[in-house]
Amino acid sequence: MIVCPVCGCRQRDGLLCRACTRELDRDLAAVPGLLAELDTTLAKLARTAPPGPGGLALERTGYHAGASTAKTRLTTVLTAWAAGTGHRTWYATTAAAALRADLPALRAHPQADKLHREITGAVDHARRVIGGDHAAVIDVGPCPDCDARVTAHIPADDHCAAWMECGGTPAHRWDTHQWYRAGRRIRAAAEWHRQRRASA
Numbered sequence: 001m002i003v004c005p006v007c008g009c010r011q012r013d014g015l016l017c018r019a020c021t022r023e024l025d026r027d028l029a030a031v032p033g034l035l036a037e038l039d040t041t042l043a044k045l046a047r048t049a050p051p052g053p054g055g056l057a058l059e060r061t062g063y064h065a066g067a068s069t070a071k072t073r074l075t076t077v078l079t080a081w082a083a084g085t086g087h088r089t090w091y092a093t094t095a096a097a098a099l100r101a102d103l104p105a106l107r108a109h110p111q112a113d114k115l116h117r118e119i120t121g122a123v124d125h126a127r128r129v130i131g132g133d134h135a136a137v138i139d140v141g142p143c144p145d146c147d148a149r150v151t152a153h154i155p156a157d158d159h160c161a162a163w164m165e166c167g168g169t170p171a172h173r174w175d176t177h178q179w180y181r182a183g184r185r186i187r188a189a190a191e192w193h194r195q196r197r198a199s200a
């Protein structure tokens with residue numbers, strides 16, 4: 001018997017069980033639609049968001065950063081896994097199609113759990129950004145651990161906790177109890193970028 005590394009269910013072949021493989025397949029199939037929606041969001045905001053001070057403009061900037069973060073993460077994750085299985089491409093849609101075609105083999109990938117976690121995580125993230133279930137998405141500053149931007153996500157549902165994450169690395173994510181320390185590190189990163197720009 002083989003234990004699925006994602007959900008822990010027992011099965012005859014694997015590694016990933018059939019349910020987790022189906023979930024991955026469904027998420028990969030959703031990628032072209034999600035990317036189109038993210039592009040629409042970005043284009044619409046670019047047209048309607050006037051640069052300037054004020055809460056509304058700031059909020060739009062946040063949504064813009066959220067959508068572009070989601071797009072970057074989706075593209076980075078999918079092209080990296082596609083490259084790892086021999087498909088070199090810059091495009092998330094091509095990468096998603098290649099990975100889908102490879103799913104029967106990918107089920108047995110030695111890092112199948114990481115593959116599942118990263119891909120479903122990036123797709124969920126894109127869905128949340130598009131879904132409009134946010135009260136606000138706020139552009140916080142540069143990630144202290146990589147080159148991406150950090151956005152804070154405040155869900156519309158009071159029972160859902162807020163979180164901050166960067167667009168480059170899925171592991172760079174902070175729950176609210178970590179915000180104080182993360183905030184200080186983000187401020188330090190912003191200051192470092194400012195000084196570097198000033199001396200350039």
Ligand SMILES: [Zn+2]
Binds near residue numbers: 008009
């Ligand atoms: Zn499973």
Ligand SMILES: [Zn+2]
Binds near residue numbers: 144147148167172
């Ligand atoms: Zn980061």
